[in-house]
Amino acid sequence: MVAVLKSTGLGISEIMLRIICYFAETEPLWHNSQVAIITAPRIDLAITLIDRLARWYPEIEKSATRIVINNVTITAYPSHKLEAIRGLDNPKMIFVDEADYMPRRLIEEILVIVERYSAKSSPNGVLVSTPSMPNGLMDTLFKDPDSLYEKIKLPYTVGLGKIFTEEEIKQAKLSKSFEREYNLKFGLSEGNLFSYELVKKCVQEYDLKFKGGQRILAIDPAYSSSKFAIVGIEKVDGVAYIKMAESFEFASPTAMAERIVLLSKDYPTVFVDSAGAGLVTDLKLKGVNPTAISFGKHLDEMTLNASRAVAELNVRIHPAFSDLIADLQAVRYNQKGHPDKTQISFDLGDAFLMGMFGLKENKIVSGLVMSDD
Secondary structure, eight states: OEEEEEOTTSOHHHHHHHHHHHHHHHOGGGTTOEEEEEEOSOHHHHHHHHHHHHHHOTTSOBOSSEEEETTEEEEEEEGGGGGGGGGOSSEEEEEEETGGGSOGGGHHHHHHHHHHTTTTTOOEEEEEEOOOSTTSHHHHHHHOTTOSSEEEEEOGGGGBTTTBOHHHHHHHTTSTTHHHHTTOOTTOSOOSSSOHHHHHHHBOOOOOSOOSOEEEEEEEOOOTTOOEEEEEEEEETTEEEEEEEEEETTOOHHHHHHHHHHHTTTOSEEEEETTOHHHHHHHHHTTOOOEEEOHHHHHHHHHHHHHHHHHTTOEEBOTTOHHHHHHHHHOOBOTTSSBOOSSOOOHHHHHHHHHHHHHHHGGGGGGSOOSOO
16 A cells, blocks of 8 residues: 655556556456546546547446446545445455545544555555644655555656656745645645734744743543643743643543653642533542633634734744644634634644633633533
C-alpha cells in the first residue's frame, strides 16, 4: 500500500489512471477483477475520472461511473457510496483520489476498505492527495513510523523545469495557500475566523519559561474522532503567551488526568470543557479544582474574545506550536458564527478559545456556569 503526498498540478491522478489501464491490459492476474476509485462526495468527480478513461478507449461503452477494460471493471465511487465497495470479490486496486479531503466521518471507513482486502486479494491500495489539515488522514499516516503504507512525498520541486516553470512558481508563491498546495505543508490555507496575516504576526520566538504572570490551563477532552487537547497560557503585561499546546490521539483518561495533575502545579487555574464531566470529577478526586466551562452557553463570547485578542495582537504563539497555528489560520465560521469543524477538528483551537476566555474571566470564575444543562 502506498500513500502519496503531492503538490497540485503534478498530474499524479492522470498517472494513476494510466497505471490502472496498463495493468488491465497486460497483467493476467487482473483478468475478471475490479478496480475501485474513491472520490470526494460529489458524483461529478467520479464521472470526470471515468470520462478521462473513456477518451483513451472511445470504442468501449461505459456508464457514468463505470468502464470495463479487458475484462477489468473500473468503477469510481463517490465517498458516500462506500458500502458498494465491500461487495467486490476480486479487487486488484483501490485508488483514493484527494484522500485528505474526504469527509472526516468517513476516514476510518475508507482506511478499513483499503486495508481489509490486502489479505483477501492482495490489491494495491493507493492514497493520493495534496495536504489538507493537520492531524487529518495524510498527516496522521506520514507521522506514524509503524504505518502499513509506503510513504512518498512529491513537492513542487520535482516538477520544476518539467511541469512548472520558474515564473509559474514565482507567481504561485504569491498565494497564501502556496505552502499547502505546492510545498506539502498541512493546514496553511486561509480561514476567516482569525485573520491569516494577523495570526502570522502573533507567531514569534520567545522564552517558554514562566515570567510570573497569570497562568491558565485549558483542556478540551477527546470525543469520538477528536483528540485530547491541552493549551497552557501565561498573561504578562496584557499579552497572552502560549506556553504549551499539545494533543493526544486515543488518549487514556487515566494518563490524561495524571498529566493535568502534574501540569496544574505550574498552572493554578484549570478550565475544562463541561462536556467532560468524568474528567472534572477525576481531577477533583486528585486534588485539582477545575472550572467546567459550558461551550453551549459561552461559545459566542469565547469566539469573539479570542478573535479580538488576535486582531489586537495581544497573543503570542511560539513557532513550535505549529498545529495550533494551523488550526487558527484555517478555521472558518459556520452559519452560527462558531468555528466550523466539518473540515478540521479544531481541538487545539477549542482549548485556545477556552484558555483566552479563562484569562478574561478568571476574576469571576465562581460565577461561571458549570454545565450545559
